[in-house]
Amino acid sequence: MKITIKEVQRVARLARLELSESEKEKFTHQLNDILEAMDKLNELDTENVEPTSHVLAIKNIFKDDEPSESFSLENMLANAPEKERGLVSVPKIIE
């Protein structure tokens, strides 16, 4: 096993996901299968292959520094469960 149920729990907590016991089991198996598939790929000889960080072989795609119209306030706040005076209202954050 490459990954244990404890690690799945930790990743779930970091991602704010609430998993049932059976889901934890299921994902542990699935993630192990994925990692094993990676091992299969690792068998390939990549000695002379350039590493890539992106699926497309393109670089330096930019936009110009030109401001334009933003979303309307109404649209912006349409998905906010709670709002007040143009602001999104959330449970209090203590720091």
Added chain:
Amino acid sequence: MASDYETIIGLEVHAQLLTKSKIFCACSTRFGAPPNTQTCPICVGMPGVLPVLNREVVEMVLKTSLATHCRIAPFCRFARKNYFYPDLPKNYQISQYELPLAEGGYINIESDGAVKRIGLIRIHMEEDAGKLFHGENFGDPAKSYVDFNRTGVPLMEIVSAPDIRSPKEARDYLLKLKTILEYLEVCSGNMEEGSFRCDANISVRRAGQSGLGVKTEVKNMNSFKNVQRALEYEALRQMRILDEGGQIVQETRLWDAKEEITLPMRSKEEAHDYRYFPEPDLVPIMVDEEWMERVRRSLPELPDDRKTRFEVQYGLPPYDAAVLTSYRALADFFEDTTKLFPKPKIVSNWIMGEVLREAKRSDEGIDTIKTSPSMLAELLKAIDEGLVSGKLAKEVFNEMSTTGASPMAIIKEKGLVQISDEAEIEKLIEETLRQNEEQVKQYRAGKTKLFGFFVGEVMKASTGKANPQLVGAILKRKLEG
């Protein structure tokens, strides 16, 4: 106690870049708009959107990196920093991690009269988060409120090496960095408004000890003065703990400017695990020699070079040169004035005195003051030609800095033209001597220190307008002749 320890400081600066639009979308970065009116699906991270990098962000960070002697990475990319916080709508911040745009530069500061080099570990690009308002100050105390206008405003993170050895050096480093960014026109450098923010890592160790002590991170210092004070407090706090045989806890502490102490930040114990990974929505950036060279050629004269030139070209003392070049606009003001009135030290005195005083009164500083270089030069010329006395010239300055009127117009309108007519001055002197016969007798009997009294009386009689040199010369002749 403090002398037995060495303080080690490294600073992390977040500088908002002065682009017109955000880093990955076209929303405006203008400060002060109503909440959430400068947002769009890209900067609030709605599903299916695609960020595209603002070219100007790369240009500005390249400028900064070259001006601070960094190595530019030929290949760099963005990474996702994952965490949950209400001011971060995507639940990740697009930043740079293992491949930043620039590494390994330095900034020179002055320390105990010598030049000291503070290393830079890296400079990278990232996006700013939104702004949170807390309930106590706004509406319901059980709530926090989010404004996403700042979300996606471009930031440049500049990380110094742990080369700083005192809180004073930390402040000097920040001021120098701010000046450089201001010269490059990439950041306003305003700490109070949050466009230039600083976090510090600080530890202490006993003199002679090798290896670093346990450090703390200090945040929430929102002025240059506060950085110095917070670090002074924190260094002393750590020394006391060690003196009492205790141990420093590695933690993040917040500066409380009102109480003038640092306090541990209340946060979850869980160690941060940002699970960085390469940002799949953005393609890599490759800066070639040609691009670098073009940016290098576009760099303005930088503060250190300009200061040296001011000393050599204008014969200014190092102190004057340092003050004048600490703001680009102030240095420009000096040079523009000197072109019209080529007596650099006199111009420098007036700028460091009257002009800076005016700039401090104005909200926006030197850029928005009413006095222009040509107005100051005109006034200095008037003094030089004896049209107005140095003392009354200050009055003229105050008037022109409030109204923006030309100095000659003020001098004429207020009747401040200096009296340089000998006959007129003689008349004033004779009148004064007649009214003070007793003192004249005493003076002639040997009480020569009364001379100043007579000068004062004549000046008073002329309402300050008589040419003091002439008054002195004629008075001497009258009293002793």
